């Protein structure tokens with residue numbers, strides 16, 4: 081997801097001065113009784129904007145620095161919204177295990193509301209019956225282990241196409257761009273049974289998916305300071321969100337109508353998300369009610385918004401680390417080439433035996449969690465966390481990036497060392513709270529197995545077939561490692577590398 085911006089324009093400052101004076105007057109005239117007996121430690125905040133000025137653009141890093149000063153449980157204020165930030169394995173355990181039910185809902189704002197069909201999806205749905213049904217469809221029907229296996233052909237064909245495109249490049253390869261197209265095409269085929277990237281309409285859809293991520297990730301002053309909401313109207317932001325929601329809906333409706341015309345009941349392919357969903361929601365005559373069509377569209381939108389960027393960001397960082405650490409690359413190539421030889425289609429059985437590959441993947445997830453602050457949750461009632469009082473309505477952020485680099489849990493956390501995961505049972509399945517790239521508890525990611533199956537296959541293929549070096553002839557250790565702000569954290573500049581066929 082792209083730019084995270086707080087859009088302060090010059091003409092806001094007179095209003096801020098007025099609001100500041102008003103705030104002081106209210107504080108003096110109506111002092112609020114301190115009902116919070118033992119609030120978590122808080123960094124000092126400013127009137128009106130609270131701690132917003134301390135977030136910077138790379139929020140996970142700045143929150144990590146604040147946590148080193150104020151502790152693994154901190155209470156911040158984003159404007160008027162209280163936000164609890166958890167930065168240790170212990171704190172994450174208490175929130176997502178001990179009190180999982182209290183933190184089972186997400187905060188909905190006007191953007192997530194519009195782009196989730198008013199919380200009818202899974203990612204933003206409030207905890208309740210509708211979320212439970214949609215999530216169990218995702219877990220049991222669309223993304224179960226059996227289903228993930230059945231998408232193997234798509235993984236193989238799309239990886240073969242990626243390899244072919246790399247072979248066709250005589251010079252440097254823009255891996256960031258290729259990974260983005262690769263994951264979009266893979267998800268498109270799993271979701272709709274076909275690729276839309278070739279048609280005009282399909283290209284527009286892929287742009288829309290990018291725009292969804294961008295507007296959901298945009299941290300704006302109006303999001304947290306109710307008085308500044310007018311900025312979103314004046315700047316055209318609200319209009320942009322309305323357009324994205326409308327165009328996305330038109331595209332998904334169009335795909336569904338196409339499937340009805342083709343007679344989805346008669347088709348026996350049935351292994352794509354849309355056909356499975358139509359089968360679940362249709363009545364005996366093959367009709368799907370307007371209400372159920374909304375549920376289908378909301379789930380499909382989630383799959384694209386949550387599944388594409390996350391996977392391509394991961395691949396970008398994994399290849400970055402491999403190119404930057406030649407010894408790790410060499411170890412991985414030795415393992416893959418020894419097990420798979422020059423077999424052009426690496427088998428599941430071979431992947432199972434590639435322990436160093438699995439360690440490289442885990443280490444990349446620890447070092448570069450694609451969604452460093454997970455997806456926020458909200459406290460549904462007052463609760464004590466590590467002895468501190470947390471009030472109902474407090475938003476909760478779990479800093480997976482800081483947890484993955486916490487010296488309490490990790491030895492030499494600032495080093496990229498896949499070996500730490502060899503002979504270790506630590507996994508990202510939600511039981512090890514020091515390692516939570518997919519979240520934990522009932523709101524954890526249902527797409528982990530789907531994503532990891534793709535990642536293992538494509539990474540193994542890329543290091544089996546090619547030797548890699550930097551595009552500009554530079555050394556790996558000089559590689560620019562800057563991050564681009566957003567809810568998923570990309571490299572700031574694309575990864576450009578040169579591939580040569582392995583001997």
Ligand code: HEM
Pocket residue numbers: 202203204215218223382383386387388390391394449450451454455456517518519520521522523524525526527528530531
């Ligand atoms: C490398 C790839 C991925 C990463 C790192 C990732 C990460 C995450 C994270 C951190 C969350 C929030 C968890 C929490 O709040 O505790 C999440 C939720 C979610 N993810 Fe993923 N994800 C990935 C791939 C996918 C894929 C491929 C899909 C679907 C095809 C998917 C669908 C979802 C959904 C639907 C949710 C919301 C779950 C809920 O709120 O109950 N994700 N993901």
